[in-house]
Amino acid sequence: xxxxxxxxxxxxxxxxxxxxxxxxxxxxxxxxxxxxxxxxxxxxxxxxxxxxxxxxxxxxxxxxxxxxxxxxxxxxxxxxxxxxxxxxxxxxxxxxxxxxxxxxxxxxxxxxxxxxxxxxxxxxxxxxxxxxxxxxxxxxxxxxxxxxxxxxxxxxxxxxxxxxxxxxxxxxxxxxxxxxxxxxxxxxxxxxxxxxxxxxxxxxxxxxxxxxxxxxxxxxxxxxxxxxxxxxxxxxxxxxxxxxxxxxxxxxxxxxxxxxxxxxxx
Amino acid sequence: xxxxxxxxxxxxxxxxxxxxxxxxxxxxxxxxxxxxxxxxxxxxxxxxxxxxxxxxxxxxxxxxxxxxxxxxxxxxxxxxxxxxxxxxxxxxxxxxxxxxxxxxxxxxxxxxxxxxxxxxxxxxxxxxxxxxxxxxxxxxxxxxxxxxxxxxxxxxxxxxxxxxxxxxxxxxxxxxxxxxxxxxxxxxxxxxxxxxxxxxxxxxxxxxxxxxxxxxxxxxxxxxxxxxxxxxxxxxxxxxxxxxxxxxxxxxxxxxxxxxxxxxxx
Ligand SMILES: NC(=O)c1ccc[n+]([C@@H]2O[C@H](COP(=O)([O-])OP(=O)(O)OC[C@H]3O[C@@H](n4cnc5c(N)ncnc54)[C@H](OP(=O)(O)O)[C@@H]3O)[C@@H](O)[C@H]2O)c1
Ligand SMILES: NC(=O)c1ccc[n+]([C@@H]2O[C@H](COP(=O)([O-])OP(=O)(O)OC[C@H]3O[C@@H](n4cnc5c(N)ncnc54)[C@H](OP(=O)(O)O)[C@@H]3O)[C@@H](O)[C@H]2O)c1
Numbered sequence: 001x002x003x004x005x006x007x008x009x010x011x012x013x014x015x016x017x018x019x020x021x022x023x024x025x026x027x028x029x030x031x032x033x034x035x036x037x038x039x040x041x042x043x044x045x046x047x048x049x050x051x052x053x054x055x056x057x058x059x060x061x062x063x064x065x066x067x068x069x070x071x072x073x074x075x076x077x078x079x080x081x082x083x084x085x086x087x088x089x090x091x092x093x094x095x096x097x098x099x100x101x102x103x104x105x106x107x108x109x110x111x112x113x114x115x116x117x118x119x120x121x122x123x124x125x126x127x128x129x130x131x132x133x134x135x136x137x138x139x140x141x142x143x144x145x146x147x148x149x150x151x152x153x154x155x156x157x158x159x160x161x162x163x164x165x166x167x168x169x170x171x172x173x174x175x176x177x178x179x180x181x182x183x184x185x186x187x188x189x190x191x192x193x194x195x196x197x198x199x200x201x202x203x204x205x206x207x208x209x210x211x212x213x214x215x216x217x218x219x220x221x222x223x224x225x226x227x228x229x230x231x232x233x234x235x236x237x238x239x240x241x242x243x244x245x246x247x248x249x250x251x252x253x254x255x256x257x258x259x260x261x262x263x264x265x266x
Numbered sequence: 267x268x269x270x271x272x273x274x275x276x277x278x279x280x281x282x283x284x285x286x287x288x289x290x291x292x293x294x295x296x297x298x299x300x301x302x303x304x305x306x307x308x309x310x311x312x313x314x315x316x317x318x319x320x321x322x323x324x325x326x327x328x329x330x331x332x333x334x335x336x337x338x339x340x341x342x343x344x345x346x347x348x349x350x351x352x353x354x355x356x357x358x359x360x361x362x363x364x365x366x367x368x369x370x371x372x373x374x375x376x377x378x379x380x381x382x383x384x385x386x387x388x389x390x391x392x393x394x395x396x397x398x399x400x401x402x403x404x405x406x407x408x409x410x411x412x413x414x415x416x417x418x419x420x421x422x423x424x425x426x427x428x429x430x431x432x433x434x435x436x437x438x439x440x441x442x443x444x445x446x447x448x449x450x451x452x453x454x455x456x457x458x459x460x461x462x463x464x465x466x467x468x469x470x471x472x473x474x475x476x477x478x479x480x481x482x483x484x485x486x487x488x489x490x491x492x493x494x495x496x497x498x499x500x501x502x503x504x505x506x507x508x509x510x511x512x513x514x515x516x517x518x519x520x521x522x523x524x525x526x527x528x529x530x531x532x
Pocket of ligand 1: 013014015016017018019037038039040070071072073075078079097098099100122123124125126127220221223224227
């Protein structure tokens, strides 16, 4: 752990694949991690060195510096509504890592006690793209309500320390850009998955890239993907754009084909 | 030039971007290249060390070992019909590099004089993916009608010598696989191009790959792309598959969204 960093007590709510992936690096950095989740993940938590709590009230009564929300986008609202905030012993920094940002920002601003701080983040990588370290991978965040600057910086420093490219931007700007990029990528990956595309003996370099995009998408849950669509207000337009782009490409081919069938031309 | 290779006199018909790209490596290997084309490319040919002929009869009267057809897929039939085969001084190996294979196989088998040999090939790379050399890039071929084995091997050796992965397969098998891989890649690239996707500050690794696919597609002519569709009998089914895959992905999102709106569930 670097000299400028401070050991944090971090409580994780939602201990699925992504939380487990994050926890490994946090533990390596010397932070103390406890976790709670809908399902019993005490086995895997124990192996990682994470204290797992089945009881939410007990978990919320621990003296955490940070509470990190890692549930699926689709379940966020139910999960936040079930958090016993009254058990908090002291003001705490709440953070989330959801792949959409306006939605958790709004819900957390509404539900997190006024004396606790809030930072909304999106690590733009996952267990696959981040498997060889986080260097140069992107980390987006908005300091939504921060009074304890030191604590918030210590938390963000977890990612900075690993070499992430730190990008401060509004949750709205994030969602607009992520619909254009990440949602489009997941949709293409899922299209290719529906088509069961697979390597052939004559793959071009371009096709090899598409197979990788497909495989990465298949590693993510359908809950994650549907969250990108349902809780990012910019995603529906991108779905329309994909559909009409495919139609335009097809039409351009048909126009060319009919020209070919008609009178000869250059 | 390797000791086992022989300097060939190669005549290129259709001196567009791909032929120019191939010619550079052939000249580096010590082969003698002449070319003819619809348009006057004598300037660029001169710079590369290629003899350019505006007159097809004069070109066909040269004593070539190999005549390499590099025209666009869409123009193949017209171009082959305009070749003055009667000017040939001796049997010659005809080869083509079109990105579809059943179509040129059929036309060339029909038009090339019976005493000349025929090999149909597809180098599975282009000026972009092959810019740092051809090592490990794929090269498909079918020996359609070969009697002069030595000459055919010397020609194929151009690609083997550069480290290409040599794949012998039928033109039919090629077209089936290329529709699934290369045509799908070009279609996705052109969809993304229609959408004007572009790098954002929060790109994921997957999205960066899609931007590369888009950029590579934009380097290829629309004639090439329409040829992949119109002259590969397996491509239309792949276009249908792309459309229905996108519809199924969209429907799965809508089903999930409606479930969310209805009675609460896990
Ligand atoms: N995977 C990535 O690459 C990545 C990258 C950046 C951000 N993220 C974000 O990180 C979060 C977690 O992602 P993930 O990959 O681990 O998969 P996910 O499917 O998005 O989320 C799984 C987590 O959500 C919980 N959950 C799901 N439904 C629930 C419900 N009805 N009630 C309570 N909890 C529920 C699961 O709990 P149990 O396991 O206890 O059942 C598990 O902890 C998501 O918000 C995602 O957008 C993921
Ligand atoms: N680009 C690649 O990465 C790649 C890779 C593998 C195979 N190929 C194949 O290589 C061939 C050439 O590809 P390319 O990238 O150079 O671009 P292209 O647009 O497919 O073909 C350009 C060539 O076709 C000629 N041409 C077009 N229309 C013609 C017509 N009506 N009459 C006579 N000639 C005509 C052009 O002649 P002028 O220039 O004289 O006008 C030029 O030589 C294609 O069959 C393609 O499928 C390309």
